[in-house]
Amino acid sequence: xxxxxxxxxxxxxxxxxxxxxxxxxxxxxxxxxxxxxxxxxxxxxxxxxxxxxxxxxxxxxxxxxxxxxxxxxxxxxxxxxxxxxxxxxxxxxxxxxxxxx
Numbered sequence: 001x002x003x004x005x006x007x008x009x010x011x012x013x014x015x016x017x018x019x020x021x022x023x024x025x026x027x028x029x030x031x032x033x034x035x036x037x038x039x040x041x042x043x044x045x046x047x048x049x050x051x052x053x054x055x056x057x058x059x060x061x062x063x064x065x066x067x068x069x070x071x072x073x074x075x076x077x078x079x080x081x082x083x084x085x086x087x088x089x090x091x092x093x094x095x096x097x098x099x100x101x
Contacts, residue, residue, distance in 0.1 A: 003034075003035065003036060003038075003039045005037070005038035005039075006038060006039075006040050007039055007040055008040045008041045008042075008043075009039065009041070009042040009043065009046045010043050010045065010046055011043055011044075011045025011046050011048070011049060013046065014042075014043075014045070014046035014049035014050055015049055018049055018050070018052070018054055021054060021055065021056065022054055022055050025055035025056075027055065028055065029055055029056070029057040030055065030056065030057055031056070031057050031058045031059070031060070031098035031099065032056045032058075032059050032060070032098075033059075033060045033062060033091075033094055033095065033098060034059060034060065034061050034062065035062045036061050036062060036063050036068055036071065036072065037062065037063050037064045037065065037068055038065075038068075039068070039071065041071075042071065042075070047075055047078065047079050048079065050075070050079070050081070051075075051079035051080060051081045051082060052082060053082040053083075054082070054083070056083045057083055057084075058083050058084045058085070058097075058098060059081065059083050059084070059085040059086075060085075060086060060087075060088055060094035060095070060097055060098050061075075061085060061086065061087045061088065062087075062088050062089070062091060062094050063087060063088075063089060064089060068087075069087060069089075072087035073087065
């Protein structure tokens with residue numbers, strides 16, 4: 001998944017995305033890479049939605065700036081994601097973590 005640069009993510013957008021993710025999964029569990037670079041903000045409701053149980057087995061948050069890192073750290077410290085979630089700045093490291101067994 002990749003967000004549009006400068007996007008402010010609201011609860012309604014998060015609900016729509018997670019409904020699509022759960023539909024696409026066909027009920028199977030899978031890892032997800034989220035390119036969050038340049039995301040402007042995320043509402044409290046959106047953070048709650050993304051932390052909720054879903055078909056996602058683990059989540060790699062990929063960012064490139066200190067702002068991305070701050071947003072990811074805030075999300076991880078305030079919310080307790082249902083799936084293991086980590087922040088990365090290197091796409092290869094993120095993919096390696098997502099595919100490890």
